[in-house]
Amino acid sequence: MRPGTYGLVAALSDDELPAYVYDLPDLRDHVRTIRAALPGRVELLYAAKANSDPLILRTLAEHVHGFEVASGGELDHVRAIVPGAPIAFGGPGKTQQELTRALDAGVERLHIESEHELRLFATLLGGRTVDVLLRVNLPVDVGRVALAMGGGPFGMDPVQLDRCLEVMASVPGIRLRGLHFHLASGLQAQPQLLLVDKVLAWAENWARVRGVDLREVNVGGGMGVDYTHPPRVFDWPALGAGLRRILTRHPHLTLRIEPGRSVTAYCGWYVSQVLDIKFSRGHAFAVLRGGTHHLRTPAAKQHDQPFEVIPDDTWPWPWNRPEVRDEPVTLVGQLCTPKDVLASRIMTERLRVGDRVAFAMAGAYAWNISHHAFLMHPHPTFHHLAAATDGPPVAGDTYARQTS
Numbered sequence: 001m002r003p004g005t006y007g008l009v010a011a012l013s014d015d016e017l018p019a020y021v022y023d024l025p026d027l028r029d030h031v032r033t034i035r036a037a038l039p040g041r042v043e044l045l046y047a048a049k050a051n052s053d054p055l056i057l058r059t060l061a062e063h064v065h066g067f068e069v070a071s072g073g074e075l076d077h078v079r080a081i082v083p084g085a086p087i088a089f090g091g092p093g094k095t096q097q098e099l100t101r102a103l104d105a106g107v108e109r110l111h112i113e114s115e116h117e118l119r120l121f122a123t124l125l126g127g128r129t130v131d132v133l134l135r136v137n138l139p140v141d142v143g144r145v146a147l148a149m150g151g152g153p154f155g156m157d158p159v160q161l162d163r164c165l166e167v168m169a170s171v172p173g174i175r176l177r178g179l180h181f182h183l184a185s186g187l188q189a190q191p192q193l194l195l196v197d198k199v200l201a202w203a204e205n206w207a208r209v210r211g212v213d214l215r216e217v218n219v220g221g222g223m224g225v226d227y228t229h230p231p232r233v234f235d236w237p238a239l240g241a242g243l244r245r246i247l248t249r250h251p252h253l254t255l256r257i258e259p260g261r262s263v264t265a266y267c268g269w270y271v272s273q274v275l276d277i278k279f280s281r282g283h284a285f286a287v288l289r290g291g292t293h294h295l296r297t298p299a300a301k302q303h304d305q306p307f308e309v310i311p312d313d314t315w316p317w318p319w320n321r322p323e324v325r326d327e328p329v330t331l332v333g334q335l336c337t338p339k340d341v342l343a344s345r346i347m348t349e350r351l352r353v354g355d356r357v358a359f360a361m362a363g364a365y366a367w368n369i370s371h372h373a374f375l376m377h378p379h380p381t382f383h384h385l386a387a388a389t390d391g392p393p394v395a396g397d398t399y400a401r402q403t404s
């Protein structure tokens with residue numbers, strides 16, 4: 001945890017816990033690094049579903065080409081928060097209302113997921129013109145990955161693309177710019193490059209055979225985030241160098257990527273506090289404020305969420321302070337379910353009732369995928385370390401404490 005974040009976390013009152021703390025200068029530096037690693041012909045979009053916190057979106061807006069949204073709700077939200085930013089609207093099962101909204105909002109791209117969706121969309125155009133990508137469910141081997149997206153309900157099998165070409169031939173307002181792929185999640189740079197290579201070769205060949213003027217290919221997101229080794233971040237320089245090589249074989253293409261998790265995971269902290277410590281059948285448990293109804297990530301991905309202990313030496317009670325020392329401890333939340341586990345049997349030097357625990361890598365698919373209503377506990381408070389100044393953040397630097 002950087003000193004500025006630590007300062008903010010330490011300054012929170014107990015009543016403000018659990019809290020989400022977003023380190024915006026860290027996010028800004030990270031997205032700058034990503035952008036700098038990519039060739040100019042790669043357009044970087046951020047997949048808003050990973051975390052659509054308004055200040056996160058505003059921080060990213062200066063460094064990304066635009067935003068990928070996957071629902072009418074995200075579309076409205078992103079439009080309101082960053083009004084001028086280009087939007088690509090994708091996702092399965094778009095309703096007629098959402099498609100109409102996309103037209104009215106003037107989205108930059110629509111990612112078409114099926115022939116039916118394309119036909120429905122064509123009826124709503126009303127003389128307008130829209131640039132679309134067809135999403136392809138290409139049967140490629142993506143190896144052992146965290147989440148394979150191909151072969152499911154996303155996009156179309158290649159044979160269905162021809163049906164779409166027939167539909168579009170009679171609807172001049174729909175301009176086909178290219179193809180969209182999001183085939184796997186959790187890939188490191190080298191497997192990601194192999195996949196991009198295959199996808200682009202396939203796309204160019206498909207376009208040549210059909211006589212399609214292929215301008216753009218979006219290869220999706222899914223850049224890996226390693227929760228078991230937090231410092232091992234996705235190798236953006238390797239991806240950038242590889243893409244540069246691959247793109248020399250595709251001189252007329254613009255490539256798009258739309259990562260989510262790998263952009264915002266690292267900037268977020270979920271800060272809690274130990275409420276109780278108990279030993280049950282030989283195992284130590286620390287019961288924390290909040291739990292997986294605020295931070296569902298470890299339950300959803302079946303991992304131990306990495307954390308830092310922030311000791312708090314105040315102890316107002318006349319009895320001995322419960323603690324664990326030099327032994328594995330399981331960190332659980334306040335929910336009445338054995339599944340409410342944030343980290344399991346982690347070796348810990350010392351953890352006491354009252355100490356704070358800051359869970360790292362809580363900036364993506366964290367609060368926004370959690371089941372907040374379960375058990376009706378209060379919601380966390382939200383705080384942002386401000387990205388107002390452009391220089392490197394200093395310990396004890398000014399920070400904004402925006403509670404929402």
Ligand SMILES: *Cc1c(COP(=O)(O)O)cnc(C)c1O
Nearest residue numbers: 047182185221222223259260261
């Ligand atoms: C979820 C999603 C992304 C972002 O995936 P990450 O794993 O968060 O990088 C990008 N594109 C599409 C179509 C998605 O569904």
